[in-house]
Amino acid sequence: MLKLKKRRSFRLNHWFLAVVLWVGIVFGGFYLAKQYFDHAIQAVQQTNAVHVQTLEARLENLTLEVSEIQKGMKTAGRTLSSSDSTQKELNKKIEDLDRQLKDLEKSLSVLREAPNAAR
Amino acid sequence: MRLANFILLFIMAPFIGLLLFFTILPKSIQALEMPLKSMHESTGIIEGKLLEIREDAGLLSQTAIEQERQYDQQSKVLELLAGKSQEHKQLSDEIYEERILAMLGPPVSVHKSGRVEIKVFKLDELGYRGFIAKVKLFDPSAFKVVLAGDKLGIMETTTDAAERTGAVLGINGGGFYNAGAKTLPIGNTVIDGKLVGGFTPADDVFFAGTRKNGCFIGGIFPKKEDLFKLDPWQGVSFLPVLIQQGKPASLPGEWKTTRQPRTIIGEYANGDLILIVVDGRQSDWSSGVTLERLQVKLAELGVKEGYNLDGGGSSTFVFRGEVLNRPSDGRPRPVVTNIVIMP
Numbered sequence: 192m193l194k195l196k197k198r199r200s201f202r203l204n205h206w207f208l209a210v211v212l213w214v215g216i217v218f219g220g221f222y223l224a225k226q227y228f229d230h231a232i233q234a235v236q237q238t239n240a241v242h243v244q245t246l247e248a249r250l251e252n253l254t255l256e257v258s259e260i261q262k263g264m265k266t267a268g269r270t271l272s273s274s275d276s277t278q279k280e281l282n283k284k285i286e287d288l289d290r291q292l293k294d295l296e297k298s299l300s301v302l303r304e305a306p307n308a309a310r
Numbered sequence: 311m312r313l314a315n316f317i318l319l320f321i322m323a324p325f326i327g328l329l330l331f332f333t334i335l336p337k338s339i340q341a342l343e344m345p346l347k348s349m350h351e352s353t354g355i356i357e358g359k360l361l362e363i364r365e366d367a368g369l370l371s372q373t374a375i376e377q378e379r380q381y382d383q384q385s386k387v388l389e390l391l392a393g394k395s396q397e398h399k400q401l402s403d404e405i406y407e408e409r410i411l412a413m414l415g416p417p418v419s420v421h422k423s424g425r426v427e428i429k430v431f432k433l434d435e436l437g438y439r440g441f442i443a444k445v446k447l448f449d450p451s452a453f454k455v456v457l458a459g460d461k462l463g464i465m466e467t468t469t470d471a472a473e474r475t476g477a478v479l480g481i482n483g484g485g486f487y488n489a490g491a492k493t494l495p496i497g498n499t500v501i502d503g504k505l506v507g508g509f510t511p512a513d514d515v516f517f518a519g520t521r522k523n524g525c526f527i528g529g530i531f532p533k534k535e536d537l538f539k540l541d542p543w544q545g546v547s548f549l550p551v552l553i554q555q556g557k558p559a560s561l562p563g564e565w566k567t568t569r570q571p572r573t574i575i576g577e578y579a580n581g582d583l584i585l586i587v588v589d590g591r592q593s594d595w596s597s598g599v600t601l602e603r604l605q606v607k608l609a610e611l612g613v614k615e616g617y618n619l620d621g622g623g624s625s626t627f628v629f630r631g632e633v634l635n636r637p638s639d640g641r642p643r644p645v646v647t648n649i650v651i652m653p
Contacts, residue, residue, distance in 0.1 A: 212321070213321060216321075216325070220325070220328040224331050224332070224335075227332070227335070228335065231335070231339040232342070235340075235342045235343050239343060239344045239346070242344060242346035242350075245350070246346060246349060246353065249350075249357065250353065253360060256361070256364060257360065259364060260360065260364050260367050263368055263371055264370075266371050267367060267370045267371035267374050270374035270375055270378055271374045273378055274377050274378045277382065277385065280385065281384055281385050281388065284388040284389065284392065285388060287392055288388055288391055288392045288395065291392055291396055291399065292395055295398055295399040298399045298402040298580075299402050300579075301403075301406055301579040301580045302402045302405055302406045304612060304614060305406045305409040305410065305579070305612055306410065306412070306413040306610060306611060306612035
């Protein structure tokens with residue numbers, strides 16, 4: 192009877208130990224997994240943050256570039272517009288000169304008919 | 311034995327779970343990473359393109375600036391050329407004017423206003439005398455043809471016409487004839503662009519006058535449309551044509567060699583008008599001039615166009631209200647049309 196009791200107590204202890212060990216292993220595994228998971232997530236977050244910062248910096252650069260291009264285009268536009276009006280003015284001056292040269296030609300042909308010149 | 315295996319499996323279960331967890335989890339975590347590599351590549355491409363665009367924009371701007379600079383330079387050159395051209399034209403005009411004046415001699419009287427410049431010269435040649443007016447019109451409306459009393463059919467002296475209209479200069483106009491109780495102008499007379507009476511076709515009677523812009527017109531016009539094609543504004547008619555395009559025109563035989571008082575209207579090559587009145591029929595003063603000699607004289611003076619207006623006793627030259635010439639009747643004869651120059 193005592194032997195049977197001892198045997199039962201032994202089995203119970205073994206089972207208890209096995210359960211405790213099992214729980215310990217499970218807890219340890221959970222802890223390790225959590226640590227690993229947290230670390231991995233943090234690493235991804237860091238990587239993403241660095242990449243986003245880099246991207247932000249480059250996008251900011253691009254914005255500046257676009258703004259400078261816009262400024263350059265505006266200047267070019269203004270200059271071209273000014274050139275257009277200058278060209279129109281130039282065309283008018285060419286027409287005026289043409290008219291004046293025709294007047295001069297007429298005046299010279301008149302001079303050729305002057306009394307002294309005829310002699 | 312079976313129990314032992316079961317227990318072992320039971321014990322190993324968490325390890326198997328962990329193994330599976332560690333095998334699968336990294337891939338899931340990697341999937342959480344943002345796909346930034348492709349974004350970086352795209353950004354790099356955009357940066358490259360923007361750099362190219364910026365360079366192009368810069369080049370465009372430079373080109374535009376250079377173009378504008380060239381335009382400015384060309385504009386200055388054109389201004390310079392225009393100035394020179396203007397100077398040369400002015401010089402040429404002045405030389406022409408000097409040569410005309412050298413042939414006419416010093417003026418005896420000058421009238422200058424914003425509308426007109428009149429220089430009056432004495433004409434004193436062998437056997438005939440008279441007066442010449444060189445008229446430069448700044449305002450074409452200063453040149454007018456007026457009917458006697460502004461009515462058709464009556465007569466008026468050049469003195470009265472000049473006084474009535476307030477003109478500074480006046481000469482008798484076109485020829486005229488008696489038609490019963492009325493006296494009518496020969497050929498065609500145009501006043502302010504309107505034909506006085508009907509159109510008279512002619513093969514020898516000329517029309518001479520001005521257009522609305524003051525340009526001189528003259529010639530023989532057999533058809534009304536030929537005359538009105540030239541847009542006449544003021545003008546009178548008579549015969550014959552003396553000088554056309556600087557060359558003497560052929561004269562009718564009966565007009566060639568007769569010495570008479572004459573009235574001439576003409577134009578210089580520069581557009582100035584010349585009005586001449588020659589006295590005649592006065593042996594102690596002026597015997598008159600033949601049209602042949604007048605042609606030679608006009609050519610000497612450099613006149614480009616010359617037309618003989620009504621002469622004889624009609625020839626009258628009035629300047630500032632005074633008759634300068636000596637009309638052959640001893641006083642101005644009433645005529646149908648007069649040419650007046652407003653001050």
